Amino acid sequence: MNKLSVLDWVVLVLVIVGGLNWGLAIWDVNIVTMIFGGIASWIYALVGLSGLYMIWLVAKLGKK
Numbered sequence: 191m192n193k194l195s196v197l198d199w200v201v202l203v204l205v206i207v208g209g210l211n212w213g214l215a216i217w218d219v220n221i222v223t224m225i226f227g228g229i230a231s232w233i234y235a236l237v238g239l240s241g242l243y244m245i246w247l248v249a250k251l252g253k254k
Contacts, residue, residue, distance in 0.1 A: 198247060201240040208237035 194202070211222050222237075223230045 197243075201243045201247070204233075204237050204240040205244055208234075208241070211237075 207222070211220060214221060220230075222233050226233050
């Protein structure tokens with residue numbers, strides 16, 4: 191069984207936060223802006239990069 195690194199866990203949490211934020215958009219709720227305020231655009235960038243990293247991670251885990 192492959193163990194996830196700290197970076198893998200951080201990326202996973204960011205992807206989950208991004209998914210929840212999209213899901214809550216149905217009710218016009220933006221948790222990222224509510225929590226992080228002015229730095230929300232940086233959080234969105236990190237969520238996007240995390241999505242790309244997750245593609246690589248899933249491909250890596252799928253090979254084993």
